[in-house]
Amino acid sequence: MLFWLAAWQLGSMALGQRILLPSPAEALVRLGQLAVTGAFWGSVLRSSLRILGGFLLACCAAVPAAALAARFRPVRELLAPLVAAVKAVPVMSFIILALLWVAPEELALFISFLMVFPPIYLNLLEGISRTDPQLLEMARVFRVPLSRRIRSLYVPLTLPYFRSACSLALGLCWKSGVAAEVIGLPAGTMGERLYEAKIYLETPDLFAWTLTIVCLSVLFEKAFLALVDRAMRKVGG
C-alpha cells in the first residue's frame, strides 16, 4: 500500500500537472475540504441508499428465486437465459436502456439490482444443489419439517456460497451504481459529482470522490461480510 502511494506521489511529481495526476496529498486535502460540507454527506447518503438498496433487493429476490429454481426445474430453465443475458450484456447498455424505463433517481438502484442478482442467485443455486443428498434423505426418514431443514441444513450449507457471492457483488454494485449515476445524473449524487469533476477538469475532486467510493465499497463489504460471518458462526456452518 505504502509502495503504491509512493509511486503515485512520484508519478504526480514527475508529471508536474495536477490536472493530469494530482498527488495523494492534494486528493486527501480536497477530500478533507469536501468532507466538512453538508452537500458531500448528502451525496454519499443518497447514492449509498440507492446502491445498497439495489444490493439488498437483489439479495431478497435471489434467495427465493434460487430456492424455487433448485426445487423446480422449469423455474431454473426459465431463469437461466435471463440470468445469462444479464451477465453477458455490457452494463452500459443496461444503463442507457434503463434510462428509458426508470427515472434517473432510481437508475442506480435498478442497475445495482441487475448486477447483483446473477452472482447471488447462481451461487445460492449451486450451494442448494450441492446439499448432501444423504443428509436430505436422513431428514426425510426422520420427517424433519421443512422449516427446520431450511434453518439447520440448507442455511449452514449455503451460507459460504452466499458469502463469496456477496463479496463479489458488493464491489459490482458500487461500480455499476456509480456508473449509472454518471450517465443518468440524478441531482445531488456521487455520480453527478464525478461528472462535474470531469466537465470542469477538477481532477483532485475526481480523485477525492473516487477515494470516497472505494472507501465506502470496502467499508460496506467488510461490514456486510462480518454480519454473514457472524451468522455462519451462529449456525455453525
Added chain:
Amino acid sequence: MEVRVDRLCKAYDGKPVLRNISLTLTPGVTCVMAPSGGGKTTLLRLLMGLERPDAGSVAAPAGARWAAVFQEDRLLPWLDAAGNLRFALSGWDPARAASLLSELNISLADPKPVGEYSGGMRRRLALARALLAPSDLLALDEPFTGLDAENRGLARECLLRETAGKPVVLATHDPGDAEALGARVISL
C-alpha cells in the same frame, strides 16, 4: 405392527442384488445377514421406501414411521450432539436423551461439534438418534460398526430395551449380533 415383504427383486445396472425375497417383520429384532455387497443395505432401503423395487412389494401399515441408522452416520457435523438430536427429533425429551447418551458414553452437554467425534462416538450417537426418534419400525444398517467390545455390549442392551415391542430389522455380518440380541436371522 407388521411389514410384509413379497417376492422382492432389485437389480443395479442389470446385476441382480435381491432375488425373490419374501419375509415378514414382526415385533422383535430380525437380523439380515449377508457378506459385503450382498444386498443388506438395498433391502433396508426398499423397506423404508427410499428405493422402488423392480418387482415384488413391501406392505407396511399406512403412516408407519421409520427410524434408521444408515450405512453412513449421516449426522450434521457442524452441530453438537444435542443439536443433532434437536434437528432430527420432533418433540424430543432432553432428560431421556441425556440418560440414553450417558449409557452410550456420550455427554449430551458436550458442546463439541460431532465432526470432531471419533468414528465410534458418531456411530453411537446415530444409534441413539434412531432409538430416541418417535417410530413404529427401525431399520439399522450395521449399527455397531467401529464400536469396541464394551460399547458394543452397551449399545445392544440399549437397543433391546428401547425397541421393545417394535419390529427392528438389523443388517449385520457379525453372527454375534444375532446371538446377543436373540434375533431371528435371515440370510441373503
